[in-house]
Amino acid sequence: MGKYLLLWEVDQTRAPVSPQERGAGWGALIDMVKEDLKKGILKDWGAFVGEINGYAVAEGTEVEIGNMTERYVPWVIFKVHPIASVKQVDEIIKALTK
Numbered sequence: 265m266g267k268y269l270l271l272w273e274v275d276q277t278r279a280p281v282s283p284q285e286r287g288a289g290w291g292a293l294i295d296m297v298k299e300d301l302k303k304g305i306l307k308d309w310g311a312f313v314g315e316i317n318g319y320a321v322a323e324g325t326e327v328e329i330g331n332m333t334e335r336y337v338p339w340v341i342f343k344v345h346p347i348a349s350v351k352q353v354d355e356i357i358k359a360l361t362k
Contacts, residue, residue, distance in 0.1 A: 267307075268329055271343040273317035278339055289339070296335060305332050321347075 274293075280286050297320075300306040305328060311318035322329055333342045348356070 267347040268322045269345045269347055270320040273341050275341055
């Protein structure tokens with residue numbers, strides 16, 4: 265199981281002009297985020313204030329992360345970055361000196 269940094273951005277071309285409709289759409293997305301936090305696949309989530317993007321930290325297999333991000337398509341675009349822990353980076357560094 266890996267850890268991933270997900271940088272997300274809402275697809276503005278799909279955002280309604282009406283503030284009420286946008287609010288309903290955001291509400292539905294936030295409900296999905298809350299579900300993923302409750303399931304434990306998302307460990308942290310945040311939006312950049314004043315922007316339509318943010319970050320999430322997730323843990324799971326490639327398939328689990330892929331399935332989770334697909335739930336948000338086509339409204340959200342993700343950039344997914346695998347994260348190496350301190351222990352993993354330490355192992356990489358030690359391998360350099362052998």
